[in-house]
Amino acid sequence: MNVKIMKGGNLRRNKRWEQAFADGLDVHGQAYDWVPSTRQINNCDMFVVWSLRPVVSPNRKPTINRARLFGNRRASRITADVLVLEQSYFGGQRGRQSNMASIGFNGLNGRAEFHNSNSPCDRWIKHGLPFEPWVTEGDYILLVGQVPEDTSHRFININQWYTEAVAWIRKQQPDCKILFRPHPAEDRWKGQRRSDLSRATQIPNGVEVSSGNLQEDLKHASHVVTFNSNVGVDAVIAGRPVMAFDCGSMVYELASDLGCPNTCDETRQRWANNLAYCQWTIDEVRCGEAWSHLKKRYAAGRR
Secondary structure, eight states: OOEEEEOOTTOHHHHHHHHHHHHHHHHTTOOOEEESSGGGTTSSSEEEEESSTTTSOTTSOOSSOHHHHTTOGGGOOOOSEEEEEEEOSSSSOOSTTOSEEEEEESSSGGGSBOOOTTOOSHHHHHHOOOOOOOOOOOSEEEEEOOOTTOGGGTTSOHHHHHHHHHHHHHHHOTTOOEEEEOOTTHHHHHHHTTTOOTTSOOOOTTOEEOOSOHHHHHHTEEEEEESSOTHHHHHHHTTOOEEEOSTTSTTGGGOOBTTBOOOOHHHHHHHHHHHTTSEEEHHHHHTTHHHHHHGGGGGGGOO
16 A cells, blocks of 8 residues: 655644654554655555645645545545544643544544444543533533634634524524633634734624633533534533534534433443544554554455
8 A cells, every 4th residue: 555644844743643653654564655745645545644734725726625525535536545633532631742633534523534433432441531410501502613714614604603503592592691612722823814814703793702711611501502613522521412513523423402402321422432433642653553443444455
């Protein structure tokens, strides 16, 4: 199998994870080449990259067809599998120093292929977090903001969706309080794009704005509403029913309705078992354990 790994530039995190993945391939005797860009993405069987941002940029024509990223494989002009390393969904330290990363084929988050259906509970027992009891009463409904222009929602106008979400909540619960939580990276994003803030988060009308931390916001929420933010994962673990509006959400299969919350413990545990096979520690990647799971995709020539 012809494998290429894209170098992540000068970002220390990217280099660390890309090298760990290469080390894991070495353990299995799998050859690979390092490449500096996506130009050779079609000249291989599997192309490994940290994040889809190098593959889809708002400033140039996408190298990879959007249809491929969002699930329509037949419409794609990309012949290689794209193996995407990204932020983890739970546990450990998150951000640039994270010791865990998600790894999936041909998409981001809920649109990726993790080959994790009906997974055993071993990885959740090893890495998972304790569940909080389900709660369906609270001081407000939490509406979760997302990073402006993030790859996960670039195909919609996220500010328009916030307005539509408020209207949807009001239609079902006219008198409820809605707390809007902007993404914590909002200020950093604005600082990087001072010349063009047209897509900065616009606070929807009829909401209060959070100034607290995520744990406190979840603690007092009765429900959590999100397009596809990974805060949905935190909410489910914290026992808050989630309304997720996009199949790219990692909690889409658990999505509730305000009038009929999904609070089944058995369903949550099954979801958690599968989720634990979506992400790996850097040591598990480096020793080849992650590749032992992921390469099942190619068993007997299956793709």
